[in-house]
Amino acid sequence: MPNILILGGGAAGLAAALAAAQSAPAAQVIVLERNPKPGKKLLATGNGRCNLDNTGIAPELYFTADPAALRPLLDAVNTADPLRWFRALGLYTRTDEAGRVYPYSNQAADVLALLEHHLAQHHVQLRTGCTVRTLSQSRSGYAVQFETAEGSAETLRADAVICAMGGEAGPQFGTDGFGTRFAAQCGGRVEPLYPCLTALQCAKPRKALAGIRAKAAASLLDGARVLACENGEVQFTDYGLSGICIMQLSGLLAPGRGPKAPAVELDLFPAVDETALASLFAAHAAQTAGGSAADFWLGLLNQKLGRTVWSAAGLQDSDAPAVLTAAQWQKLAHTAKHWRFEGLTPCSWKQAQTTGGGLALREVDQHFQFKGCPGLYFVGETLDCAGSCGGFNLHWAFGSGLVAGRSAAGHAAAGRALPKASAPAKSRKKPHKQK
Template sequence: MQQIVILGGGAAGMAAALAAAQAAGGSARITLLDRNPRCGKKLLATGNGRCNLDNTGIAPECYFTADPKALAPLLAAVERSAPLEWFRALGLYTRTDEAGRVYPYSNQAADVLALLEGQMARLGVEVRTGCTVNTISQNRNGYTVLFDSAEHSNETLHADAVICALGGNAGPQFGTDGFGTKFAAQCGGKLEPLYPCLTALQVAKPNRSLAGIRAKAAASLLDLDRHTTLAAETGEVQFTEYGLSGICIMQLSGLLAPKRGPKRPAVELDLFPALDEAALTALFAGRVSLLPGKTPADLWTGLLNPKLGKALWAAAHLPDKPLNTLPDAAWQVLANTAKHWLFEGLTPCGWKQAQTTGGGLSLTELEPSFQFKGCPGLYFVGETLDCAGMCGGFNLHWAFGSGITAGRDAVRSLSAARHLAHKKRGQRNSG
């Protein structure tokens, strides 16, 4: 009986194993190897434990990659695999919020994992945990996987097809070690530089007194050398001891890819996005006569956190004098600073804080089925690839969809090869 081996028990790996088992209908052995004591460790942490498994607004522009043109056919294949419908067919009932983010109705990632584990067991998928893959070699009859298990070192496993779903470098606390991209490089695949994606940003001069403060803002990523705005996001910004965080900041971090990101990036915060600069100037000036106190600290009552207001005042380089002694021009300066507060010297936080991996195996190396070009039966899926989605379910959509696509194609390809071999044998016997 032919065997399909899946390397990695994350979202993409479990989807590949289950989709292959469904397609095979018992005609092939499906074996999944994972290094953790249990599959889905990282899946349990997604969406703050709620498992934001998809989004209704899937589009190519929601993904960071070096080659958008190569992304198009792969994302189209993911869409055809319809991961959300696949889950619903498995019995998962979901809810969708106002931003298009899809969650299990229970809001429990553990329920999604339990469903996948239960379905794999029902369809006879052999799941082996505590296994660390060492090497994979190709031979005339397929592939040989060399790995260490919890019981033995240097075990070997023959595979007619291998689906590599070993993830990237992000989240080493969840058991990822970057082997997927290293193996892709060993296969001769072109790699795009890796970088922490969907992560907080360190800034050159952090204001540690603001740590823990949150504020609604519009955040823009600037290229200071080219005097351009690369992207803008609106949401809650969190100030930290080292810089800036929050979903809108994490989204911008996806554009800081080595070699193709700006050389001198900066984040510009607009703390009053609903008002233009003239209206904000008038708001500040009008408060002077309304407030019972006349100190700069009094200005922020009902507007901003006092510490945040103090930092903004300092950033505007205004004197610490009674408000009614300041010239009218001061309010325009303050409004301009509040609309264009600049944070320079950006550095993405490390792999432990990153939600996903930017860069990886170039998408140009893959067929639309996620098969590695020139290596029949070898597939790469999920986070190993140079495709990182924005926050909001885009990465799990890619992981589940690429896994389903590869799992189904592996069965189809092996079935076609088996049929062709039978046909050739029949022709030789008849001759």
């Protein structure tokens, strides 16, 4: 009986396990998960609602060091069609106006429960509390040594192994970058890791604005050059800036290829050009005649936010809106449309939704099989592919798991002999990892 081992019981690992069991019913499929229960991070996705896919999947909505290598892999994921697969399992979904796909119940727990139900139906063994220590390769297959929940050492042999141990984002969910270190120990080239889809710390945060939200266009700049722009709600924090549009921009702060002098500019009135905004401000001052600088913002912006913009434009609280010059209105308009925040650094791994960087995409083939090591696969967040907010990461996780699971089933069922560890390409090491 062929054996298939899945290392990691998150989104990618559970999809890989079920796909392998569906494709090779006679195989023994075993999942080794370090947490007491599987799918811990999956339960937190989409604020507990599980934004599991998006109708607008496209390569340019992913962050990677190698966009050319991403395209064929993403094509394989799209062909696997994780959303259609879920619907065949019995998951009824809904799609919002932005193309984000959710379970109709709005409950991530239902997605996990459905997966567990089908895993049980296909007799997949799910072993929790297991910490992987070593992976070794021989002509007869692979051997994985791990520590059980009881603290004893155990070794399982397999015809195929799928590594789905995640990245470094979300240590509160049991991840610590072990999957990527594991890939590096197997001889894979790894792109530097960085917190992705996270809030940004600023050198001079506006702490008094903490908790205030505002619609804006947020632009990431390298010096004076605009690299990207995102529209949405910006949240001011005591350390800097947050909100989905800010988190999207954080994906471009990759070590070694991100901007050398990153800054964010906020346009608080993106629908109005600067000249028109200056005129609007002057007209609004007449409408609120007799009021203070704070009163001027009534009907325009949150007053505390407005007063901060007023100050950033070099105006004083004592300045009466009714007597400002045309040049002052122009300066206020310019500030409101180009409010700059510098000294940016991503927030910690705990706040990051996913991991940027990882195993280089050229290290795997179109089935997510590690080149030079037949029957060994890397999927999900372990790889150098991080998606934008909105279901793109789960599309990649579930889809790469499906592709690898089906391929592993075919490999194991074929019973092909694996080469000796010295046989693969010179860049490959004998797969092993001791934590």
